[in-house]
Amino acid sequence: MEKATVVIIGGGATGLGILRDLSMRGVKALLIEKKDLINGASSRYHGLLHSGGRYAVKDKEAARECIIENQILCKIGKGCVEPCGGMFTRLDIDDPAYEELWIKGCADSGIEATPITLDEAFKLEPRLSRKHVKSAYLVPDAAIDGFRMAWQLIDSSRRYGGRFKTYTEVIGFDTVNGELRGVKVRNQFTGETYEIGCDIVVNAAGGWAGFIGKLAGVEIGVQPDKGTLIAFNQRIVNHVVNRLHKSSDGDIFVPHGSITILGTSSMSIPDPEDTSTSRAEVENLLKIGEQTFENLRDFRILRAFAGSRPLYIPPGGASGRGASRGFAIIDHERDGLKGFFTIVGGKFTTFRLMAEKICDQICAKLNVTEKCRTAEEPIVPEVSQADKERARKFFPSYGTELAATRLGVERFKRVVERLESDVESRELICECENVTRAEVEEICKEDTIFNIDDVRRRTRIGMGTCQGNFCSFRATAVFADMGGNSMAKDSLVRLREFLQGRWKGIRPVLLGRTLRESEMTRSIYELSMNVTGGEPQ
Amino acid sequence: MNDMTKAIFTGDRCLSCTSCMASCPVMAAIKDYRGPKLVAPAHGRLHFSQADIETTLEFCSNCKTCDRACPSGVAVSTLNMLQRAEYYKTHKHTRAEEMLAHNERMANLIRKIPFGATFANIGVNIGKTLNVFDKLGIAGERNMPTYAATPFKNLFRRIKQSTSGKKIVLFTGCYINDNEPQVGEAFVKVMNANGYEVLIDENFNCCGSPLVSMGFLDEARAHAGNNVARILDWKKKNIPVVTPCTSCSLMLKAEYHELFGEDVMYEAAQNVYDAFEFLELLQERGEFNDNLKPLNQKFLYHVPCHLKSQAIGLPAVNILEEISGVKVQTADADCCGIAGNYGFRKDKYEISMKIGKKLFERVKQKDFDKVISDCGTCRIQIHHGTDIKPCHPIEILAEAY
Amino acid sequence: MKISDVIIIGGGLAGLMAAAVAANRGQNVTLLTYGSGSLPLASGAIDFLNAKAPAVAIKNLPDNHPYKKIGMKNIDAAAKFFCEVTAQDNLPYNGKLSAQIPIVTAVGTLKYSCLVPESMDASNLINKKKIYVAGVKGLKDFYASMLVDNLKKYFPAKNFEVATLDLELLGGRDITCMGAARLLTGNEQILADGLKTLNATADDAIILPPILSLEDSNVKSQLRADVIETTCLPPSPPGIRLQRAFTKYLQRAGVKVFGNSKVIRGVVEDKKITGVVVKSVAREKIFYGKKIILATGGFYSGGLIMHEFDKPAEPIFNLPVFCRAGAENWSNEKLFDDKPQGFSMTGILTDENLNPVDASGKIIYENLHVVGANLGGVDFIHERSAGGVAISSAYKAAII
Known part of the structure; x- marks a missing residue:
């Protein structure tokens, strides 16, 4: 039987943070995830590395945690963090009294909030509404790329012996006399079921934590809370732009590499699988967003997406926006199940801290005395300047830095070597986000890649302007050629499934220029390629 | 004016449809250029977040064929030029680029020397024989445009015009002023025949087109600032500014605003007309003097790219066909390849000639009496590629009065 | 003031066809285009x-279908005229409306159409002994092994061989099919010579990406085997050849073609459009005409726009636009579905003469005719009728 000391359930930021932390302390840990990594709320959010400003009035403790973790992640996760800075703007319709509370809150929580004049604000953010914006402050917000962070955490964990399995679903637990012995899992593709023996299970399944709890026979107060977001085609802001008011829907704009994300809404849902978005939600976000940026509707929207926050509701606690963004660690020994932990709540910004806290408890149980080092050690080593210079000769412009942080030292080196030796591998598979064939080939060969979406999450293909119109065909062909598993050869199925995935996010925003893009998708893939293989009836 | 007409905002409209790549003449000539879509709108998304340079940007000739192919209204070539200017913030211009961008400065320098123009022309010839151009990075194969003994602005003072209540200001542009003053003379004759008195504003600068395409954006902006102020002055007096040079008119009418995005630039643009556009407007109002001598001639008309970009139809064809016996056939052979100073650069000469091949072959069929084209450098290119010397359509019209 | 007999707005397939038909009838035609139309994608x-036999199936369509308004006689005549135009430019098309011809797609499926460029006709593939699939070194958008894997499903018993040609494309930027076709135009011998090294016989076929010369290719004539081009990602040489063939026809016919000319509104007198206003740089310019044909396309081409949900518009004449309102009717959950997509049915409704009509069926402008993809009520992509409707509606509008 396969064994690990600790099995972590859930491949989001929290789970990955725990895997890294335990692995660094020498604990044999295995992470299992029922889909691909970073496929839940950890990538389906606005990618804001909070300064804490957003919580400065309501929850000073959360605010303090944020600013500390913000500074740590900026230091250890350079390649994932874009230190763009943040701006809080109060509009004419917002309560000026809140501004006073907020200034005080920031000061109390150790968040540096610098007032700037409106002229300065408009210079820094030229698209801000001159009509509505009444005051502005700079804070140390940043943007953080959930995908990159995940791949780096995995690379780091692996270096310390950590393991993970994707597309592996938990179907039950093996307990003897109230003591946990193992996890029963199922391979999502083959249907094969088997058991992994372990001493401790960490339920880090986010919005799914309640379901996992049920499988183990314990009650966990998790309320999946759906947040919908919109991705714009270009950077329309240079900083994270927050509304300076009581936290609400659609009041944060985050610049991310080439795009901007506007979010979010907050809606309690019964099923964390529900990542659907609707026209009404999009309309609502735009309506609020255009109070800050009047010309918002002139900008091309790429897609809408949603994720579910795992809000922790202690018995009798509030839900939705009222619920705490803090986190909770539950040792289910209290429920009569020894060796079973749940970590729930929290937010991306504090994932490292959450991991540290629960790992301290686990290590205490395991009598491991090794201290947490995740706050000091950079997640991955940086790609050397020498390798970047070599790469620059063949990478498209704007491609080197992005690929270096995406790939990490070893993969990057292999990609550069391939670019040097194989001229054809220099071609761009994705012309919107500048992804070379060499990089796609490198990723396709990995044993954790089963479909084109898995390639997308690691490379950004299909996430730019054309939303896959050009790269889907190319990536499908490369995957069919290089992919290590039998699913790769089923190229038409892979292609359709990938385009369908893109379609899901496009449907709720099917207007304006996105309509044009979709007509192009259909023209290419239905008319020119006949990807359904249909014959005349 | 809405913000969204500035070039910098038009990149967001790109659907990545690749129509620009299918039409770019440089891409058809060589394998090195990555193409308009990748350089301008696609990289445009990325350069908001980080600084980098696309090295193949140097191959863009700014002919604007991509802009016209774009179904989404992206100012592709202007985005390229903005990026080129970024490049030169951290890179030095070559001497050839310095020289080719500053036609106006060079001409002024030459004129300060007694018999400057004659010497300059001799110098040009000697320079060519001694391979000096080649060393500078200017295509040795080319004949540099010769300098007229008297620039048009001086010649103009000698032209006798009757005063009229109807006035226009002639924006000569550098090429007509320094190299082909006869076009200016023809223009004055035509306008006089239509009851207009022609004025010259000595305070105009070069429109800036050669500066923009060589990445001297700050200088171009200074020129724009001066020219726009001048044009607005004339506008206040209700006197339109008219130019027979299509690259100048495109610059004044459209590119200033696209590049620099100031409202006054758009306001000034409304007071600027291409010469034949102006005549066609007279014709539409029934004010065009159609008392024209017959001319039994057939013309092959090469339509300059920068005229096509103006979306004003083909007013020269309309007007010339008013002359009895005149037939105008368009060459329909795409870009001539020279694109202002692009084809003068040694490393771009071959590309420029490859692009022009289709037009040269068409011209060499010689099934016409004369080739006409509104653009000075297009005329240089046709002459160079075929040994057949073209003229400006306004010279034909002047002949008919 | 010059007045054209016909002004056509839009340079896609429908606009080019309408201009060609009208010019062929001796009319003075002005064609206003903005951007290069949708042919580079086609x-x-x-x-x-x-349908297996479109000519029969068209007769069974409901009366409100554009084909029914155009009439079978015009559809036949349009197909005939289309083939004449392309043949004049040495771009022969095969086929008829009573049957479908297969062509090989870039992914290796077969696609069926009534009229196909001779260079793409794959009808004979079934009779061939061996099928060579020729990739090209340095060509970006052609993946021979994936194509073979999928094409084998249609021809499991056949012998396939993948070959790679070196056409000296390596060493510069990425070369797409269009890039290769342009670089090979005028330098095609290297391709012919490369294909000859396969030693394919008359019993064989060679499938290759669409990179034959953009004009007057003579590669086929040098080889005994059939040479069959596939479809490709845009920009698509077969679509662009078609565009060029029509453009040349229009030039010969004396049609005035003005590019970069975005029409922003009409000059209206009573129930007639007497001219159209083009947004030229810095000012507007009016083109006058007796008859106006609107061939501005659907959403892709900007002939229809929608800034707010459920409020589509026709941006030039502000014609009433048919639309399936409501999120649930707008699009299907599946991208590739067995029912039409609501948003693609958006468009303008017309009478028999392709005059736009309002909800009550009343004609809006007597001399305005709507053709091609901005006709409403039908998802042309789902129905596989985009090309046929474009050329036949253009034909009818031009002869009225």
């Missing part, structure tokens, strides 16, 4: 309808 094949 496969080059002209689909008429998703």
Whole structure:
């Protein structure tokens, strides 16, 4: 039987943070995830590395945690963090009294909030509404790329012996006399079921934590809370732009590499699988967003997406926006199940801290005395300047830095070597986000890649302007050629499934220029390629 | 004016449809250029977040064929030029680029020397024989445009015009002023025949087109600032500014605003007309003097790219066909390849000639009496590629009065 | 003031066809285009309808279908005229409306159309002994092994061989099919010589990406085997060849073609459009005409726009636009579905003469005719009728 000391359930930021932390302390840990990594709320959010400003009035403790973790992640996760800075703007319709509370809150929580004049604000953010914006402050917000962070955490964990399995679903637990012995899992593709023996299970399944709890026979107060977001085609802001008011829907704009994300809404849902978005939600976000940026509707929207926050509701606690963004660690020994932990709540910004806290408890149980080092050690080593210079000769412009942080030292080196030796591998598979064939080939060969979406999450293909119109065909062909598993050869199925995935996010925003893009998708893939293989009836 | 007409905002409209790549003449000539879509709108998304340079940007000739192919209204070539200017913030211009961008400065320098123009022309010839151009990075194969003994602005003072209540200001542009003053003379004759008195504003600068395409954006902006102020002055007096040079008119009418995005630039643009556009407007109002001598001639008309970009139809064809016996056939052979100073650069000469091949072959069929084209450098290119010397359509019209 | 007999707005397939038909009838034609139309995206094949025998199936369509308004006689005549135009430019098309011809797609499926460029006609593939699939070194958008894997499903018993040609494309930027076709135009011998090294016989076929010369290719004539081009990602040489063939026809016919000319509104007198206003740089310019044909396309081409949900618009004449309102009717959950997509049915409704009509069926402008993809009520992509409707509606509008 396969064994690990600790099995972590859930491949989001929290789970990955725990895997890294335990692995660094020498604990044999295995992470299992029922889909691909970073496929839940950890990538389906606005990618804001909070300064804490957003919580400065309501929850000073959360605010303090944020600013500390913000500074740590900026230091250890350079390649994932874009230190763009943040701006809080109060509009004419917002309560000026809140501004006073907020200034005080920031000061109390150790968040540096610098007032700037409106002229300065408009210079820094030229698209801000001159009509509505009444005051502005700079804070140390940043943007953080959930995908990159995940791949780096995995690379780091692996270096310390950590393991993970994707597309592996938990179907039950093996307990003897109230003591946990193992996890029963199922391979999502083959249907094969088997058991992994372990001493401790960490339920880090986010919005799914309640379901996992049920499988183990314990009650966990998790309320999946759906947040919908919109991705714009270009950077329309240079900083994270927050509304300076009581936290609400659609009041944060985050610049991310080439795009901007506007979010979010907050809606309690019964099923964390529900990542659907609707026209009404999009309309609502735009309506609020255009109070800050009047010309918002002139900008091309790429897609809408949603994720579910795992809000922790202690018995009798509030839900939705009222619920705490803090986190909770539950040792289910209290429920009569020894060796079973749940970590729930929290937010991306504090994932490292959450991991540290629960790992301290686990290590205490395991009598491991090794201290947490995740706050000091950079997640991955940086790609050397020498390798970047070599790469620059063949990478498209704007491609080197992005690929270096995406790939990490070893993969990057292999990609550069391939670019040097194989001229054809220099071609761009994705012309919107500048992804070379060499990089796609490198990723396709990995044993954790089963479909084109898995390639997308690691490379950004299909996430730019054309939303896959050009790269889907190319990536499908490369995957069919290089992919290590039998699913790769089923190229038409892979292609359709990938385009369908893109379609899901496009449907709720099917207007304006996105309509044009979709007509192009259909023209290419239905008319020119006949990807359904249909014959005349 | 809405913000969204500035070039910098038009990149967001790109659907990545690749129509620009299918039409770019440089891409058809060589394998090195990555193409308009990748350089301008696609990289445009990325350069908001980080600084980098696309090295193949140097191959863009700014002919604007991509802009016209774009179904989404992206100012592709202007985005390229903005990026080129970024490049030169951290890179030095070559001497050839310095020289080719500053036609106006060079001409002024030459004129300060007694018999400057004659010497300059001799110098040009000697320079060519001694391979000096080649060393500078200017295509040795080319004949540099010769300098007229008297620039048009001086010649103009000698032209006798009757005063009229109807006035226009002639924006000569550098090429007509320094190299082909006869076009200016023809223009004055035509306008006089239509009851207009022609004025010259000595305070105009070069429109800036050669500066923009060589990445001297700050200088171009200074020129724009001066020219726009001048044009607005004339506008206040209700006197339109008219130019027979299509690259100048495109610059004044459209590119200033696209590049620099100031409202006054758009306001000034409304007071600027291409010469034949102006005549066609007279014709539409029934004010065009159609008392024209017959001319039994057939013309092959090469339509300059920068005229096509103006979306004003083909007013020269309309007007010339008013002359009895005149037939105008368009060459329909795409870009001539020279694109202002692009084809003068040694490393771009071959590309420029490859692009022009289709037009040269068409011209060499010689099934016409004369080739006409509104653009000075297009005329240089046709002459160079075929040994057949073209003229400006306004010279034909002047002949008919 | 010059007045054209016909002004056509839009330079896609429908606009080019309407201009060609009108010019052929001796009319003074002005064609105003903005951008290069949708042909650079197109496969080059002209689909008429998703049916084994479109000529029969068209007759069974409901009366409000554009084909029914155009009439079978005009549809036939349009197909005939289309083939004449392309043949004049040495771009022969095969096919008829009573049957479908297969072509090979870039992914290796077969696609069926009524009219296909001779260079893409794959009808004979079934009779061939051996099928060579020729990739090209340095060509970006052609993946021979994936194509073979999928094409084998249609021809499991056949012998396939993948070959790679070196056409000296390596060493510069990425070369797409269009890039290769342009670089090979005028330098095609290297391709012919490369294909000859396969030693394919008359019993064989060679499938290759669409990179034959953009004009007057003579590669086929040098080889004994059939040479068959596939479809490709845009920009698509077969679509662009079609565009060029029509453009040349229009030039010969004396049609005034003005590019970069975005029409922003009409000059209206009573129930007539007497001219159209073009947004030129810095000012507007009016083109006058007796008859106006609107061929501005659907959403892709900007002939229809929608800034707010459920409020589509026709931006030039502000014609009433048919639309399936409501999120649930707008699009299907599946991208590739067995029912039409609501948003693609958006468009302008017309009477028999393709005059736009309002909800009550009343004609809005007597001398305005709507053709091609901005006709409403039908998802042309789902129905596989985009090309057929474009050329036949253009034909009818031009002869009225």
